[in-house]
Amino acid sequence: MLFNSIQFVFFLPLVILLFYVLPHRFRWLLLLLASYFFYMFWKVEYALLMFSTTVLNYFTALEMEKQVLKKDRKFILIFSLLFNLGLLVFFKYFNFTSQFLTNITGLLDINLNFPLLDLLLPLGISFYIFQMLSYTVEVYHGRQEAEHHFGFFALYVSFFPQLLIGPIERYQNLGLQLQQRMKFDNSNLVNGFRLILYGLFIKMVIADNLAFYVNRVYEAPGTFSSFDIFISWVFYSFQIYADLHGYTLIALGSALLIGIQLSENFKSPYLSRSITEFWQRWHISLSYWFRDYLYLPLGGNKRGRIQWIFNVALVFMVFALWHGPRLTYIIWGGIFTLFILLEYFVFNGKVGKVNRPFKPFHLSKVFLIFILLTFAWIFFRSESVLDAFQMMHYAMTDHSVSDQLNVKAIVWALLSLFILSDVYLYNTRYDKALEKLPWPLRWLNYAFLIFAIISFSAVDHIPFIYFQF
């Protein structure tokens, strides 16, 4: 089920209503059933896959907890890592590897046909597997006790608001909240709806309308002018942000309706003054996952410069490969590695803290960082490296043009509004910012968002970009 579907419009209020009507002891069951229903709406078979991995991880953690010797715990951890990552690699890389081997053997005149499986990547698998891994690692380190109640654990894995594309939650945050007795709180309800409203607005009105123009140019860049190609690059930067941020806000809002606080995933990332700062503001739960479970265990920046460079490169490489088997992702990861290293050596490690106050003279840095990010997104969005370079070639040369982007004035107006609101919401969240406004302005805000969502949303199905990962 999608957040921006008619089914969800009925599903969510029903679940919330039942949640508050039911006694506390049955609520976990309601949420678990609702979460599986939410997931099965897409494909029943993959719900079975999620369930079986949940069972395995549940018992793995229990078994790990029982072990006294560290080496035994480590053995179970390795088994868990191999199983979970193996599953992820299987779904993401099996067909790619088969095809690759078939091609290679073909080139060597051996002509072996490696099998291709009729596989669809299960939605959300990258996220719920990472969430379970974080739980297992936390249990291994003793920072978290293994959950003995299978229902709570299954709910932690499948909690529908954040199941498909995060935020990736630690058990210490989400798991424990799911067990708490939640009382009806009007402010949670109001703030939840505010976040959902704003999330829907930036996904359905901003991201999906921009997608229309971006897709047109990326499908046939040679038919558009250089200016249109530049516009499409800028639009994609905002599309991917609005798409992912919109989803996260709806997730946060949906969870907040039942009193659960999920982690924030975005903090005005395009107002970053450095690439390092960007990664502290962009898809925070995922980048922190990589920091905590890969970068820091590798030694972070504590083992000398050479090791640090290697660590940064490796983290971005894994991060890129997590998205899937495409050279464009690897180049995208490589670009970020380069940016981080350059930034470090140029500014001698003083790239500034996230929370330092924003000054007007920072605007030039923000602008520069945005250009660099937009450049990196070209590779992320392109189907192949050749496509990316071809597009850049078209952008830089005078070529014949047969099409025009003709961006509507309303799209420019809505995008400008989104950018302004992102500046206004710098280091705060929509629901909190709205609380400070007098009621007429708040209601004006609601009226505008409701009107815009209904009247200006794109009408075609445009899946959330991160569903493909």
Add this chain to the structure above:
Amino acid sequence: LIVKEFAKIGVRIIALILILLLCNWLYVEFFFEKDLEKHSSIIYKIRALDADTDILYLGESSNKTFDTNDLDRRKISQMLSEFYPDLKIRDITEPAAHLGIYYEILRKIPGDSNVKTVVVTLNLRSFGLDWIYSKLESSLQKSLLLLKPYPPLVNRFLLSFKAYPSYNEEERTKTIRRLWQEEAFDTLSGMPYSSVSEWDRAMSRKGIRDTLGRYDQAMTELACHYIKSYAFTMNKHYRIRIQDMDRIITLAKKRNWHLVFNLMAENVDKAELLVGEDLLSLMRENRDYLVSYLGERSISVADNLEAVEDKEFIDQDWTTEHYKQKGRRIIARNLAKELKPFYAENYAESANDYTSPFEFFHDCEQNYNWRQEQGLSDEFAFSGKRSLRVDQKNPYGLTFACHLQQLPEHYRNGVVVSFMSSANPKGATPKLVLDLTDSLGQNHWNGIPISNTGLGEWSTFQTNIDFPPSTQSIKIYVLNDSDQPQYVDDLKITFY
């Protein structure tokens, strides 16, 4: 405290309702029409329907597709007019439409419309999985959302939240494949295969052989496609269409419309040739089911399933209901007979040879796929509402062109051209051009001046020409390059 909390919520709900009412007003005032134009343009076809229409024909591409060699390029619905010259027959044609779409269109026909009879195209293929899960289905369903009987803002809400079925290509293919595999034929006659997949595989293995006994890939693929298109029995998946059919019947009763279903011809010759008797019997069984289902409800059906022979199908390498002129004329004639019980007094047997026409008429009311139809104007008319305007901007009026070989054998000696004419006799210098081409490729241009009595006054113009023996083809058109317009109406061309 709880009461206070609920009171707060109550106030908010009321405020929300007020906001929604305001939004609806704003949307209707400033955005609704633009959205209709963009997403539901079918409404314009419904709105454009003449209020005095007697018979409404609902069709898909079968109605309007013609072959490039056709002399008569009219739609089936337009050919029907030949049999009922006094009645106003109009069509709404939407490619890939099916009963579900027709129902929504019919629902939007205004209550004060003059329509007395509705002809609904019934396409056997539209009951198959290939069509139910068609690529075009999403966009068709999407286009109907803004026409739902709810406030416009609610309809736009449904559109924004994608309340229409949508499959991506991968899901669509997988669903169809799965159903082809799972659904067993439920038929009285014994079938050699239990499912479409099994039949398809067997056909693919066996293959169609060419004259030298070699595996013919293209013909085998076509045979498999015939199996996929027609090998189904009216099991649970057909119900979606039957339900739509029932809804149409109920609506027609409520609106006091005569209802006739026009079952389109399928290429049964090719189905039998490529796949065999089994497929043909399955198609017949499905046809019989539909005819008897409608018969039980006292609804007429023009059964054309086997009416058109293979060579009259335009697409020889795919399954479509696109017919050449003869095929369309046969269907129009069958349909005309089915309408006879309602319009016995209006019925007139057409003078035209139904297999190969020799008489052509343009009433200037609708487009009949003649060349240069852009000059049709609604300024004034001799009959109906429109006539043809020929002037400096459009100096070449409606053009009829044909090779004499395209005419029946006994109608290649000459032509009579007649029409109603109106122009300022002093200003305009119009001509009727009869441009003949001989066997050596030489053109013989005959410009016959058109006499007029006055602008707004209609006079009959008629002329004829005997073809010299070497004539191969002819072009007929009105030419006027002066700034004074020449108006022409009811243009008739009769070969003899």
